[in-house]
Amino acid sequence: MVDVTDDRFSVLNAVWLRKMAGQDAIEECTGMSYHEVGALLEESIELGLVRELAGQYLLTDDGRRHVLEYYESKYSELRNNTDLISWYDNFEGINSRFLKQVSAWQTEVGSSQEKAYARIIRLVERHITGLTEASKWIARYGHYAQRFRRSIERIDAGQTEYITSPMVDSLHNIWFEFHEDILAVLGRPRETLES
């Protein structure tokens, strides 16, 4: 049994959430430096948890098991925390509103699109406040908040691809990643140990 430290988990988790990630994306996701991430990746490859494919990193079956087991052991107590559960229920409400507004922004024109845009930002800002609150349970959630803020800044500067584009650290990307993360924390991952 390989011991999974918190730092190593952060890196493995970043790969797991993204399914396939370059080193820069892992740095962005974890907030760790180039050297830290590089060393942890190298180590994880030696341990057979990660493999590299043309500059992209993927988890091996072993690596995936480690991530899911870490979630199991690290968060088993939190799963009974009623405050976190109700925080999560609230998030699910925001989540469906967010996805609806994202689609509206993509499909509507004119004032409806502008309204959707304003609502997206409002929901993300609401979510940023929520994440900051939730970081008392799970410290890395504070980092999602930072990423959201950075993308909002870029959108405000006219780079609207930061709303939905899968090619950049867009709001939709970060949101999707966070959703996978919280589901795993609560023991309801879309991908289970068996699959």
Added chain:
Amino acid sequence: MRSSRLVYSFEQANSDDVTLLGGKGAGLARLVAEGLPVPPGFIITTEAYRDFIKNRKLSDALVDEVMSQLLELENKSGRCFGGGTTPLLVSVRSGAPVSMPGMMDTILNLGLNMQSAQALARATGDSNFVFSTLIRFHSMFSEIVLDADGENISEAAEEFLRFCDPNAEAFSSLIRAMRSAEEEETGSCVPENPVDQLHMAIRAVFDSWNTNRAVTYRRHHGITDTLGTAVVVQAMVFGNLGSPSGSGVVFTRNPTTGVHELYGEFMEGTQGEDVVSGTKTPDTISQAAQKHPQVFETVARLAADLEERYSDVLDLEFTVEEGKLYFLQVRSAKRTAMAAVRIAADFLDEGHSSPVDALRGITADQIREVERPRFSAGDIDRARSDGKLLGKGISASPGQVSGMAVLDPDRACALVAEGKDVILLRPTTSPLDLHGMIVSKGIITALGGATSHAAVVARALGLPSVVGCKELAIEADSGRFSIDSIEFSEGETLSIDGSSGEIFLGEIPLTSSEVVSSALDNVLQVAREAARCRLYGIGTTVDKFREYRRKEADGIVVRMVDLLVSNSLIEDFETELLKQSKRSNLDLRCFEEVIAELLAPLIYESEHFPVIVRAMDFLGGDASDVLDLSNLTRCYPGLNLPLGVAELLRVQMAALGRASGKYRDHPVPKLVFRNISDVCEMHALIRMAKSEMLLPERGDIDVGALITTPIGAMNSINLAKISHSLWFDVQRLLEGYFGYPLGVFTSGEPLDEYVKLERLPYDPRKGASEAQRQIIMYVNKASSVGSHCEIGVKLPAPASEELVATYYRAGVRLFTAEAEEIRATMFSLGKEALLQEEEMQAGNEAN
């Protein structure tokens, strides 16, 4: 001592003063000045904002002016703010001179309190309406002014209503319930006194000017912080009083198709702006017109009148209050690319729009969009009647495409690399599928709805997509899938229509839409006439000639390397070179006739269509894209220089001479060489062309250079003196100036990010950048030499409107562009020409 007033009614305001009134306020003032029915209101100016900042509060003077305007508003509307028989309610909006993120948007129905709620219920006879209006007002106000979660407030209210008996007392109880929710969340609540509500809202607008997001935005866009924001206060009108009342939106033309018809919807008995969606189905404008002919005759007349006055298709928001029509907002209608082109063509046809106004409504990207081919309606009908319709899902992302069905993202990548068009079929998608999605032409999923990962990503990538096709079952491991129980194997050809959600078996051909085609032809005709430019396309085949001629290019550039590659001759060329590497004298005469035969049909066509032949060399780009040059350059180090292996150039000239000799009545193509940097090279080429092309009776051979290096650009004056043509390759010059690989200039990232971080103070791809200014300086110098030498610019693909416009403004009238870029480029040129003409006329009138 205060010299100027701080608040103006719509009638008093001068609509030209956008800086003082803000965009929204100026727009409303303009509508009032034009005599349109607009609910009365007033504008608290940006001067008042500065007053607020200076005093750190709403000064007494400002409060006095607001109060007197409010009184005036009560008089005009015959209503009383916060009470009376029919209460006066207002909307409060921010109106910065430029709209920016983070600014407070709108609060509607301000002025609602216990008293006015009851009055409103009596006036409308609809207490449900008052309940929902109260809830919306409180959630908007608490969200925007109190910084609470509006949804929490409305949830608290819904919860309260579930257990409450709706009677007159209930309004007060509801308000109390919402206030306590507000108190609990923020420690503050919506005040009872409507004047206090108004003051808080005005302060919130002013404060929102300095939110982090607004400040960041201004910093990025170079907008000064002292500009400030205005506030617009306007009487609410009620589309839910006695019939006919209601609210709607109307476009002066159909914004999807561009058809000349009033298009929009009207909802009877709703307040407007604030329409709750989904409860009732609105009428179309024509249905509404049958019910209320008088009102909608007025709508139609004013809409047509406004469209003509603004020379643009407009989007009008309106409310009808007991038969009286009010316009709430008038603005340029957003439209699809197809509508934009059709509208412009119709405007020209109807003659009520000048060419410049017609073209202003289109962008080059929209030209690119309508050029994208689609399935024809006839082909779709045929596929349906032939039983090819396999199933239907949710239309997630528009567009139509055919391709082979692939069930796995890795296989999709492999097949695309072999040149296949792929449609990716997945149960659902996640980031793990992204690499496969990016290369696919379309995406189908079995699960998920219009907001699923697949739908959002497909739209972001611009890929046609059908999601949630319940009949689809996928067995990725066995490479089989079924739709509606009919079994298929991976590799089956499917076609999808992302707009209808339909999935068809087999390929449906792509054609260009006929309706748009003729509209596009007309628009381009206008652009062409205005531009007075010559635009050459790049291509190699006779088919390409025909395509260009259809697209109204003025000529064609044939790249010798493309000609050899597309006819699989380049490998023979390489083999021959390597075979002769031991010999002292390279002799490529054996290729003269072969190449001449390839050139001949092009020269035949050149009778009506000028041809430029761009000679092949083995320097960066061109041949290095298709050949491994390391071996060749080891044998022939001279290939690293433009004229280093003279035989290579000689054989091309001789072949061109032979081909031209076959059609003695047709013009001889012009010859252009890349990477030339000095007159010595040019002299040598001219001499060689004269002796090798063997066409003494045809006069001077037209020889020119394509400038790709900074040193070539610096020598452009001298080169122009002895050349017949000089072309500037924008992208290669950027490559030369910066030393970055060419790919950096042809894609968004990483340069976008680099510029954003201000590692470079400008984006070199933009016409306004220092790098382009350098190129333009040399273009201008070369142009000054005289008319014997044509000066042209080779545009990158795609070339933005801004870049094309920059070169046009610099006086360039000769361009080359890639095939798919011809029409977008011609459009950009024409639009710029017309805009320039308009500017000059305005300048003349000003003098």
